Amino acid sequence: xxxxxxxxxxxxxxxxxxxxxxxxxxxxxxxxxxxxxxxxxxxxxxxxxxxxxxxxxxxxxxxxxxxxxxxxxxxxxxxxxxxxxxxxxxxxxxxxxxxxxxxxxxxxxxxxxxxxxxxxxxxxxxxxxxxxxxxxxxxxxxxxxxxxxxxxxxxxxxxxxxxx
Numbered sequence: 001x002x003x004x005x006x007x008x009x010x011x012x013x014x015x016x017x018x019x020x021x022x023x024x025x026x027x028x029x030x031x032x033x034x035x036x037x038x039x040x041x042x043x044x045x046x047x048x049x050x051x052x053x054x055x056x057x058x059x060x061x062x063x064x065x066x067x068x069x070x071x072x073x074x075x076x077x078x079x080x081x082x083x084x085x086x087x088x089x090x091x092x093x094x095x096x097x098x099x100x101x102x103x104x105x106x107x108x109x110x111x112x113x114x115x116x117x118x119x120x121x122x123x124x125x126x127x128x129x130x131x132x133x134x135x136x137x138x139x140x141x142x143x144x145x146x147x148x149x150x151x152x153x154x155x156x157x158x159x160x161x162x163x164x
Contacts, residue, residue, distance in 0.1 A: 003079035008068035011049045024129035025059040026090045061129035081148035086135030093148035095127040099138035
């Protein structure tokens with residue numbers, strides 16, 4: 001069942017629900033990422049978090065981000081189909097509106113804007129929450145999107161088990 005909202009629990013334990021079309025990227029956090037987040041929050045905001053209580057970073061259309069306790073599987077169980085853009089970066093399938101080749105000209109333009117590209121990107125992916133770069137090709141992104149939406153449709157139309 002495709003979901004139009006995403007529920008997550010902040011590192012403080014507050015449950016939040018946001019429109020899925022405001023979600024730009026979702027990234028699982030490695031132990032190193034968790035340690036960096038803890039240090040950054042302590043240094044910049046005076047907030048002390050327990051890194052064992054966070055698993056995901058959610059980036060929104062306004063480029064703000066939140067740390068969440070849920071796993072990727074927990075989001076999928078909510079009916080949010082996710083597309084792997086490469087390098088453990090995911091975006092909701094229903095947000096993807098287009099994908100096109102990321103060219104050398106695009107890379108040069110970004111370098112001129114003081115961006116450092118730490119990996120090879122093959123596609124610019126347009127989403128309802130903004131443009132994201134992908135190491136997958138445009139065709140791979142669209143295939144993954146189609147498969148994710150197909151799985152959502154299959155789950156939505158599957159008969160529900162009767163309880164009782």
